[in-house]
Amino acid sequence: MMPKTRGSRAAVARGLAVAVVAVVLAALAAQAWGPLSAGSASGQPASSPPVGAASGSSGQAGDVVPGSPVASGASSPAPSPTPTAGEPSPTSSAGPNPALLAPKLQGALDQTRAQLKIPGVSAAILWDDGQSWVGASGLRDIASAAPMIPDTAFALASISKTFTAAVVLQLVEEGRLGLDQPVAPLLPKFRLDPRITVRMLLDHTSGLPDFFMARGIDAALQAHPNATWTAMQSWAFVPKKHAVPGTSWYYSNTNYLLLGELVSAITGNPLAHEVRTRLLDPLGLDTAYYQAVEAPRETGTNAYTLIPLAGGGYRVRLVAPKTDVMPFRSVVTAAGGAGSLAATALDVARWMHAWAGGLVLNPDMQAQMLADIARTMRLHARIPYGLGIERRSILGYTAYGHSGRYIGLRNIVCYVPDMGVTIAVLTNQNTVDPTRIATPLLRLLLPGPPPSASPAASASPSASPAPTSSSPSPS
Numbered sequence: 001m002m003p004k005t006r007g008s009r010a011a012v013a014r015g016l017a018v019a020v021v022a023v024v025l026a027a028l029a030a031q032a033w034g035p036l037s038a039g040s041a042s043g044q045p046a047s048s049p050p051v052g053a054a055s056g057s058s059g060q061a062g063d064v065v066p067g068s069p070v071a072s073g074a075s076s077p078a079p080s081p082t083p084t085a086g087e088p089s090p091t092s093s094a095g096p097n098p099a100l101l102a103p104k105l106q107g108a109l110d111q112t113r114a115q116l117k118i119p120g121v122s123a124a125i126l127w128d129d130g131q132s133w134v135g136a137s138g139l140r141d142i143a144s145a146a147p148m149i150p151d152t153a154f155a156l157a158s159i160s161k162t163f164t165a166a167v168v169l170q171l172v173e174e175g176r177l178g179l180d181q182p183v184a185p186l187l188p189k190f191r192l193d194p195r196i197t198v199r200m201l202l203d204h205t206s207g208l209p210d211f212f213m214a215r216g217i218d219a220a221l222q223a224h225p226n227a228t229w230t231a232m233q234s235w236a237f238v239p240k241k242h243a244v245p246g247t248s249w250y251y252s253n254t255n256y257l258l259l260g261e262l263v264s265a266i267t268g269n270p271l272a273h274e275v276r277t278r279l280l281d282p283l284g285l286d287t288a289y290y291q292a293v294e295a296p297r298e299t300g301t302n303a304y305t306l307i308p309l310a311g312g313g314y315r316v317r318l319v320a321p322k323t324d325v326m327p328f329r330s331v332v333t334a335a336g337g338a339g340s341l342a343a344t345a346l347d348v349a350r351w352m353h354a355w356a357g358g359l360v361l362n363p364d365m366q367a368q369m370l371a372d373i374a375r376t377m378r379l380h381a382r383i384p385y386g387l388g389i390e391r392r393s394i395l396g397y398t399a400y401g402h403s404g405r406y407i408g409l410r411n412i413v414c415y416v417p418d419m420g421v422t423i424a425v426l427t428n429q430n431t432v433d434p435t436r437i438a439t440p441l442l443r444l445l446l447p448g449p450p451p452s453a454s455p456a457a458s459a460s461p462s463a464s465p466a467p468t469s470s471s472p473s474p475s
Contacts, residue, residue, distance in 0.1 A: 165388020
């Protein structure tokens with residue numbers, strides 16, 4: 001196939017925006033997103049996101065935001081491709097009414113945050129017809145009592161891996177990389193095992209240990225929190241011994257650190273530039289930015305650790321003084337391609353919505369991205385993991401997306417094909433799983449009993465290792 005250019009991707013996005021009026025009725029009737037709503041080559045339903053409005057909401061908690069294609073800023077719902085045979089359908093053909101649901105969703109967000117005793121949370125839900133809801137609860141700064149609002153930005157931690165993976169997979173589409181191409185010749189200074197391929201870095205089967213789990217790195221990062229780390233400084237903490245590439249699955253931030261360096265080696269540009277020009281700008285993700293490289297697009301939240309108390313509840317501790325990098329510069333720059341993005345909840349949901357809607361990768365690449373889940377499952381992956389995407393279960397429904405965690409910040413975003421919704425939940429703490437907030441919100445959207453619902457299926461564990469309360473490591 002002919003390589004796609006960044007210009008052609010932007011043109012595609014603009015073309016979709018112009019075509020909205022012509023296809024809106026079909027979109028409302030279909031109520032499903034084609035590429036990732038369709039079954040994948042692995043037999044699993046595929047899912048990634050379409051795209052919402054062109055700019056971040058400036059409203060208050062509980063706002064309903066009319067959906068619109070990011071490229072146009074129009075107020076019409078975004079188009080949905082016509083579903084193919086065998087494609088799962090959303091649970092309701094009547095369509096949602098976010099205006100009626102908004103008070104219930106905000107109430108559930110407030111109640112759940114209070115029950116879980118976390119400082120603050122921002123959440124966003126996008127439906128396949130382009131409608132959306134955004135809410136916020138609690139505080140972004142406890143000392144000043146500054147409230148959490150939908151426009152608050154959060155460090156995304158490992159949700160950033162989905163952006164890094166998307167850039168790499170676009171390079172594969174363009175013929176500039178091969179999924180099964182050895183990485184060592186492309187990154188000679190790292191002296192990699194010649195058996196490690198691009199695919200193995202993407203799906204965490206390279207055998208490389210996680211540098212963020214190395215002894216001594218937490219102390220080094222926190223000793224100079226405002227320092228800027230290089231990839232080679234992070235690489236120095238990777239243990240020399242590793243598993244045989246391709247024989248086991250182990251979630252490792254090292255893989256995505258190297259993928260960020262690989263993007264630079266292939267394109268001649270920093271990863272931040274490629275993410276901006278290929279993804280953020282064409283998709284209109286105006287609040288998203290690459291931390292420590294780009295200036296913040298919105299006011300960020302403080303990050304807090306929750307220290308359990310003997311009598312129940314938590315003592316809340318500020319992770320670090322507020323700067324323009326969340327939670328602090330050393331850990332974000334050490335993470336590189338593994339965890340450097342920041343954004344509001346609505347733009348995170350728009351991103352996953354765009355991926356599911358086929359605005360990021362072509363159908364063949366989306367199929368490969370999800371088909372790889374079967375490969376990692378054969379290698380006993382702790383959570384089903386494809387090429388930069390996680391599969392999990394929420395309320396008995398299959399969902400696709402990614403989790404993310406830094407010290408003081410914990411997030412999740414996922415697309416649920418059979419419900420026809422994308423949800424993002426961002427929190428300013430790293431103790432409580434945000435799936436516990438997403439679940440009651442999604443439950444309000446159910447028209448009836450979920451398929452195969454069981455207590456054990458209500459949530460899947462994070463793919464990432466659980467850091468200690470003092471660990472700054474992203475996951």
